[in-house]
Amino acid sequence: MNQVIEFTKASQLKAKPEPSVLGFGKYFTDHMFIMDYNEESGWHAPRIAPYEPLMLDPSALVFHYGQAVFEGLKAYRANDGRVLLFRPDKNIRRLNETLHRMCMPTIDEELLLDGLKQLLEIEKDWVPSAEGTSLYIRPFVLATEPFLGVRPSKSYKLLIILSPVGAYYAGQLTPVKIYVEDEYVRAIQGGVGHVKTSGNYAASLLAQKKAEHLGYDQVLWLDAKEKKYVEEVGSMNIFFKIKGEIVTPSLNGSILSGITRDSVITMLKSWGVPVREERISIEEVYEAYLRGELEEVFGTGTAAVISPVGELNWNDHRMIINENQTGPFSKRLYDEITQLQYGLTKDTFGWTIEIK
Structure with missing residues (x-):
């Protein structure tokens, strides 16, 4: 054209x-x-x-x-x-x-x-x-x-x-607190949850306000049908490090296909780190936490890049992740991606474009 x-x-x-x-x-x-x-x-x-x-x-x-x-x-x-x-x-x-x-x-x-x-x-x-x-x-x-x-x-x-x-969150790599929403739903398969249309975000505001009232930074949404399976955070895709493996919810028609999400998966695989994209329930996450196997949780998105999660609250079960400290994977991913974005390291993926 x-x-x-x-x-x-x-x-x-x-x-x-x-x-x-x-x-x-x-x-x-x-x-x-x-x-x-x-x-x-x-x-x-x-x-x-x-x-x-x-x-x-x-x-x-x-x-x-x-x-x-x-x-x-x-x-x-x-x-x-x-x-x-x-x-x-x-x-x-x-x-x-x-x-x-x-x-x-x-x-x-x-x-x-x-x-x-x-x-x-x-x-x-x-x-x-x-x-x-x-x-x-x-x-x-x-x-x-x-x-x-x-x-x-x-x-x-x-x-x-x-x-x-500036930074989306004050204190860029300070772990955030996430409330797992079990009352409201944001999107359902067959709807528009997988695309960036304004109504998706309007539908999330009441739950976000509720989370903030309870002292949390963001909402983690569960699936709309069973309110059981993890989907995404209000402004981020979500990742869990369980027994050395990285797990993230698979794209199912109600989860946004984040650009940073894709970049993280590609980067982790290039490091030889096992990555699984699959349906994961909040109960599985909690059970992994009780077994001491939930090592890190982090969100990914354009605004925050990598956002470590220090606490998850599900049905009043408070899961404190990595002693509320930024985990090594979160830190390494943030450093590697931002170094690419700011031209501080060689771009072996071909992801950056210079404005002449």
Whole structure:
């Protein structure tokens, strides 16, 4: 798809925030990527324009029937000043899978990657260089047709916005506390739990609020049918180290196929570490804990990369993992992946792309 990406420069540029105040998702760059869709022209008018509010009709279908999807990835500043992307092709491919499931038009992947690269070239100075910081990238698509009938929209808007961020959790490798949710459910096989659509996250908020009230950082979801089998954490896929083996729930149609999850599995196998993707019940996890065989638990995701778990609470059974300390596998995985992302080690997997 040969489409020229037009660029309109912002008339006034923002002051860049200090690294110490970044947090997550609070600040946004000067420009964003935009593209529109209608049935006559398909995806068209790719452009980079000043970051500004959107104007949508109050009857736009996104507000009423939830056709909204998104992705999340990052750009990193290497010590030598280069800007690196980590496996963006996987995120773009997953975006198309999500669009297909949500009855929304898929996008030319090369065009979208080219648009992202051009946006990053313009906004290079927004990629922070302090340790642990990065530029978060949020592509998203929403239905824009003004209509109140229940059907797929006939028009859409795609945007990519950028946000300089610090660590997702305060104290990046400080173990988090996880509450195993046994009342609410997030997704079921045949639904949309395996894709990044906004409603998935809205459905998780009440349980997350409940967990926080109880003193926990995140929720671990169980399957919707039996409330027995482990699925994923609110913002992460989950891994267990049991008797030297790494176990993670298999992708079953209600679990997100995380890019970091895939990277971890590939990396562990390259180390010769046994990895099993299979259905695992929370009872099996608890029994392994009672036997002293549950050695580590960690989550994986774009935002946190690797997040060690120091405590699991299931039916008031408190499992303290590795004496609430970061385990050696969690630490090694975090170090190896972040060194790749920041260009500190040779990329033997071919995962990083430099922004020229």
